[in-house]
Amino acid sequence: MDARTSAQDVIRCDLCETAVVQMHCDTCLVNLCKACVGEHISTNESKDHKVVKFQSRKSTPLYPECKHHNKQPCTMYCKQCDIPVCTKCLTSDQHLGHKLSEILQIVEDKKNKIIKDQTELKEKIYPTYQDIASDVQCRMSQLKTEYGDLSTAITKHGEDWHRKIDKLVKKLQAEVDEMKITQLQTLQKHLDEINKTMSDIKDEINSIEMAIDTNDLSKLLSVTSKVHRYRNLPLKLSLSFSKFIPEKIQEEKLSKLFGSLSLSSLTSDEHGYSMKTIQKSPEAGSSPPVKQLLDEPETVTTIDTGYRQLYNVACLNDEEIWTTGNNKTMKLYSINQGSLLKSITTTSGKWPSDIAVTKSGDLVYTDYKDRTVNIVKNDEKIEEVIRLQKWKPKGVCSTASGDLLVIMDIFDKPAKVVCYSSSTEKQTIQFDDNDKPLYSSGGSIRYITENKNLDICVSDREANAVVVVNQAGKLRFRYTGHTLSPKNKPFNPQGITTDSQCHILTADDNNDCVHIIDQDGQFLNYIECGLSYPYGLYTDTSDNLFVAQWGNRQVKKIKYMY
Known part of the structure; x- marks a missing residue:
């Protein structure tokens, strides 16, 4: 480059x-x-x-x-020839009587047309696809709910019939298990046949390679290629699932009246979606205004925290920030005055691994040593929300829906992201579609945040990467730094945050800078501003960046967009 x-x-x-x-x-x-x-x-x-x-x-x-x-x-x-022409062309007979226009007007018309197309793409087509994606996700949630309700209906129907139909319930459940086992066995047999064929193909390849490499002509002549056997590919197996249809309760003919499972299917409808209508109304919600990155980010203010080592920062609002360091005290500072407003001590007496602020303004912190996630209410009462048994929590963030995302690790397994609604586990993200770990193993530093497009972004220091998955946990991309780093040192990600433009910002303490990438993982710019070992990051509602610096124990407020 x-x-x-x-x-x-x-x-x-x-x-x-x-x-x-x-x-x-x-x-x-x-x-x-x-x-x-x-x-x-x-x-x-x-x-x-x-x-x-x-x-x-x-x-x-x-x-x-x-x-x-x-x-x-x-x-x-x-316009008649549909070509640009110069003054010499106009004096020739070639364009005599043709309709002419100034090229600037033609270009302006062309520009207006493509701007109109761009507007349609941004305000109509792309939002329509966003709605479609949201619709599919809703259908996935609906599917989980419906199948959950289906299982509940079978159980409830069985409870209504009490002991008279217990045997029948077990019989139907056995049929479901048998169908599952039968289909799994069929698929396994199919897979075994494919693997056997693949092994035979490898043997055939090796046999041909040996014959080609030998100088023994009789061996070469004796080779008979069996490639024709493998040209006919195996059949593709399709799955269908049963559905339970309950019947009214009657005393006789229980085996027929209790109900049965019908077949389920998933079909497509070519005309199922319609294009989103562009609505421009003062009352209607609108996407955030487009902002541009400053060529030279500016330091707005600096706050001394008094920690021996400063790790994390989180914005309570546009006037106050929470900070944590290498002790048990979490401190709330005034941004404009730089003064200490409040101090809270962790329940365990250990220092927090990470902090975040919920939509309701409560402080959340993870206690790595104590294996807990805790919320500090407005009355300063600390409530333990999550207690883990073997796993240890690292980074934490509050989502747009009010849930908590926690990145956690254990000594001998890949780290994982778990989504909690209150203390209930909703989702676990640990492996990609090929069953390969998304995150590294061990107790390295990891931070987490949710982007405005609902992507889940993790800075994985052990892997020297920022790992981004979508809301469903599917890998979108890995960002492993930029070759032209300020100090030309390896990428070492620490804190991570996002802004209103879906930019992803991550601290790099090796290079004393913050990387800015877009929502698709493309590098945009660096923020340096004299940073000293930046660790924790947070953005406020006005897209100001707050950087917790391990090197000098200061929080910097930086303006990097206009």
């Missing part, structure tokens, strides 16, 4: 290749520093160079060159 032109690095002058770009030649599409402007113009004086400030680049229209008259700019457009 060219470091001079990469969007992931400071842009350098195309001539001297060292100075930072300040100007731009719209004629030659060349980036320049001020010192090199004169040299660039003098190199080719035959051109009419349009040199503008770099921020105003591409403001000068570059007319297409005429294909028939060398280097003549085409300022007009022949």
